[in-house]
Amino acid sequence: MHKGKIIKFYRQKAKLTQEQLGYGICSNTHVSKIEQGKTDYSSEITLLFSKRLGIDVEEEFIRYKNIKRLLQCWHDSMIRQRDKEIETLKNKLEKEPLIKISDYQILYELLNARYHLLHQDLKPADKILKEIKKKYKHLPPYESNLLNHLSGIYYLSKKDIVKAFETLVSINIEDYKNEEYYLTLATAYLAAGSRVMAYYYAEKSLRSFINNNNVLKIIDAEMIMLITRESDGCRDFQLKVEEYEALLHTCDLCHAYEKKARVLHNLAYEFYNRNEYETAKRLYEQSMDLKEKKSSFYLTSLEGFIRSCLDGNLMAKKELEKLVYEGLSLAREMKEYIYSISFKLLLHLINHHHTEYFNYLITNALPYFKQSGYVSLLKQYEKELFHYYVKKDEKSKALELASKVLAD
Structure with a gap:
């Protein structure tokens, strides 16, 4: 079936009809069945198609099968943050035309988003993720979980903790089997001010990184554990x-x-x-x-x-x-x-404009933090505002704020 897809890809690239490709070799009906993977055919036909298309179908088939391995290596190099390897594999994949017809096109698009996130290029990453969500209503389990993971990383980069959690908690780790997810979850809990949960997931990710000898991620996990430890x-x-x-x-x-x-x-x-x-x-x-x-x-x-x-x-x-x-x-x-x-x-x-400071905090800063999902900043400044109300002996405002914080 894959060879049929390859033959069809290069036929269309050469701007040949099925009849033109099969002329003197086999019928256009047989060409159609070969391209759809619905019939067996001899190695002689493969050779004749190769000559007419100016390619080696067997070599192209080997390249096709290698796409998955290249994508896995690219993803692994990004997880390990090996910059030279990341760029080398990116260039190889960009020169691989068969990705367009492979079963791994969505994975390739997702890993392109991951590449942009790694370099803090949030706009192109967001564009890719939105296009994938729009184009594909149903994704395979791994790609679906990777999409949610990358969306979580994007929202964390934007400091939108609420949306980050919404996407991260929907991940099924049994289907995903990417334990880097635990480090992302630890980062989200840290941003939300939940030190215990941040430590728990950072430690969980650390064990995996030690087993895989991923030194750079070990630094990230240990850093979170240090921050959260009293x-x-x-x-x-x-x-x-x-x-x-x-x-x-x-x-x-x-x-x-x-x-x-x-x-x-x-x-x-x-x-x-x-x-x-x-x-x-x-x-x-x-x-x-x-x-x-x-x-x-x-x-x-x-x-x-x-x-x-x-x-x-x-x-x-x-x-x-x-x-x-x-x-x-x-x-x-x-x-x-x-x-x-x-x-x-x-x-x-x-x-020393303290009145202006708290007015700006109330009218501009806090509404923006709340609207944008900046949970930790919201908590930090609401606590500061509470002490200000207490100091000013504005008990009703202090109690109202305290009740609101407890309810949240």
């Missing part, structure tokens, strides 16, 4: 710092500088939470130095850097304002509205 007292915190430093060393050994930037950012946040602003500032700065300036990752660390300087009184007001305007400019250029909100809030804090 540290009581100085000794516990020092041990945690040592584990972060071990992860940084692993990143250096693997030349995984993007991951190193994230580890530095998370370590900076640990020190920020302990009010050790000098150290937090230094680590945020190191993280920013490793990041592409026009990226959401850079803006996140820039925000942390500014907060550390502001809370630790480590930088003059004018310098802080300059950094905030730099962040605002980048956020507008990148059309990252969430960061525009964050930097506007920082600007109010720097200028």
